Amino acid sequence: MKAQAMTPVEQVHQALRGIECHDDPGLLRSKSKDFHWYSPVLSALLQDKTADLLVIPKDVEELRRVASACARFRVNVTLRGGGTGNYGQCVPMARGVIIETLKLNAVTVHSGCATVQTGCIIEKLELAARAQGQEILMFPSTLTDATMGGFIAGGFGGVGSIRHGVLKDPGNVTRIQVMTLEATPRLVELHGADIQKVHHAFGTNGIITEMDVKLVPAEDWRHVIALFDSYEATLRFGEAAMTPGLPLRLLTSVERGFAPYYTALGDYFSEDKDAVFALCAAASLGDFERLVAQHGGRVVLAMTDAEIAAAHLLPAYECAYNHTTLMALKKDRAWTYMQLAFPQPFQVAQAMALVAEFGHEILWHHEFSLAYGSYSVFAIPLVSFFDAERLTEIKDRIEALGVGVFDAHVITIEDGGMKTIDSAQIDFKRIADPHGLMNPGKTRGWTPDMVQP
Ligand SMILES: Cc1cc2nc3c(=O)[nH]c(=O)nc-3n(C[C@H](O)[C@H](O)[C@H](O)COP(=O)(O)OP(=O)(O)OC[C@H]3O[C@@H](n4cnc5c(N)ncnc54)[C@H](O)[C@@H]3O)c2cc1C
Incomplete structure (x- = not known):
């Protein structure tokens, strides 16, 4: 009897031997949700959406293997930090792999800034900064559950914004490192205004691995x-x-x-x-x-x-x-x-x-x-x-x-707060996600003709 060919997801799974992977349907269902249930419109739209595999890399090397396997076998990827986003930002619209970042959580506090990995819970960063007499500029009220990578990729501003403006304001986030989703993933460094290429892009154009954020002296x-x-x-x-x-x-x-x-x-x-x-x-x-x-x-x-x-x-x-x-x-x-x-x-x-x-x-x-x-x-x-x-x-x-x-009952970046397609983000997607595998369905700016075979 002829052996059945493996599906692309099974091939990814096989390629990730030694890396934490889960395919339990109950767990996949819960990890395919975020706080979109605030919206009855999105609840109805997204209720059946689920991924095929959850992968939890423990370091950047494992992340690189996951990115490579997904690119080689053309499997869709949805990044997930704390899963507290509101618009189905980390709900997989077209199945595939969820990469949970929570184990990539190192923090180094310097004077006036911190270098932090994507999966660091924001509260952990704030406590590390406070231990050295400093504090972060802003945080969402989901401080104890949300990650820095998720905040940059999905958030806007929050507590602290009355003093320091929003994430988009110059100087608040000074560097973002992004891993490309290619057969041989690369690390790309974005500085200054270039960080806008991935900020609030809903994880559609590269995997944020690390960032530098400004700190200020702590207040009482x-x-x-x-x-x-x-x-x-x-x-x-x-x-x-x-x-x-x-x-x-x-x-x-x-x-x-x-x-x-x-x-x-x-x-x-x-x-x-x-x-x-x-x-x-x-x-x-x-x-x-x-x-x-x-x-x-x-x-x-x-x-x-x-x-x-x-x-x-x-x-x-x-x-x-x-x-x-x-x-x-x-x-x-x-x-x-x-x-x-x-x-x-x-x-x-x-x-x-x-x-x-x-x-x-x-x-x-x-x-x-x-x-x-x-x-x-x-x-x-x-x-x-x-x-x-x-x-x-x-x-x-x-x-x-x-x-x-800012419509909270829609799933694309453009239909929500941004209103227009950010061509710089789409240009960066051509570099960081040439096969169009990242969080499909979340940007109107990416069309099938842009996909590199
Ligand atoms: C009660 C409540 C209060 C909130 N208050 C605020 C607020 O004050 N301000 C605010 O801005 N938001 C707020 N939010 C929204 C959300 O909590 C924040 O934006 C939060 O920072 C998201 O972080 P997360 O780790 O949960 O991200 P997730 O929900 O896990 O992900 C958010 C988006 O980022 C992408 N992503 C995650 N990690 C990466 C990565 N490494 N690389 C690329 N893409 C990635 C995901 O794919 C997804 O599209 C609130 C939400 C709730 C439920």
Whole structure:
């Protein structure tokens, strides 16, 4: 009887003898998911997507063997760090191999910067920096689960952005090393503005192996909650507080409707007040409190990390950014979310007009930040999900009012935040992924005619 030919994935598997591989269907299903389930639209679209093989290289040499085997046998590859991305970024659309990076996690702290491997959990980097009196510039609220490589490949900014801008801002990430997906993989070094070739490319154009990120002297931060009588007052306070005078790492205003989802905060946040969550330098707490009082509010909590942990309270950053959505969805799956960028300069009246127009259909929080050199206000509001059509109507209406929408219910880079095809990223894909195997389906810029045989 004629022996059956091995599939390309089986050939890869065979070529990776000695490297940690898993083909258990249950494990593959869970490693093929990320946090796209925030979106009912994406949940329906991606529910059946799964990979054929999970590979966990323990060092760069093993990674090189995996990249080579996948290139030689033309098997699709999806990189996975912590799997906390929101748009199905690391969901394999066309099966193949998942490469999990968590074992590539070395960190070296220098003065003013750190060299870090892709799979390093961001919190590990922050702790290593703090041990030497420094801190990282920014992190997503998924600090304890997300990797640096995933943040660069899939993220935007977050806690710290109010001080240092977003990942894209010059000087925040100074070097990225990328492994190509070829039969003989190469390491390519990107410096300065060239790092944009792989930043926010969803792992479609090369395997990030290592990067250099800037560090700054560590501050003594306090988690702060201030309460106000109206949501408008929180926004007016935010507008006043986001000036360079106050050393802040986080500044978020949150509507009182979130209180039932933040039960761990008990009396610190209840449904009769709107709140501001902040990280403020200890030495400036007095200034912060005075500004709060000028806007009719009151600081009800100011604690160190250790005090927050001892009191079993939530860190301020878990009450902000996309953690708000997570907290709400844990209690009520009827919500989904949107991602908005307000035009500059921020107009409180415009934000309040949206609050009034959508009533109970949208629950608001606003993130005060710095991006591309200017103070900017973003919002990641909860939206009561009725159906995809109503979601589109809301998006269209908000856009018509002049507020930018980064669609969180689509899977390509371009349909989401970026809007246009980044030709520099596509040109780099020709070099780093000539066979078009990396995270297929996630960029509109790559077409079948570009594939090198
Ligand atoms: C509750 C919550 C809060 C969040 N808050 C924020 C926030 O404040 N700011 C923000 O920017 N994001 C935020 N996110 C999104 C996400 O957590 C971050 O972007 C995070 O940094 C992603 O890291 P990860 O390791 O989980 O990446 P993953 O989800 O594993 O991967 C993300 C993308 O990067 C690619 N990738 C991973 N490793 C590599 C590599 N080595 N080479 C090439 N590509 C690679 C993947 O293929 C995927 O496309 C949030 C998500 C959740 C669920």
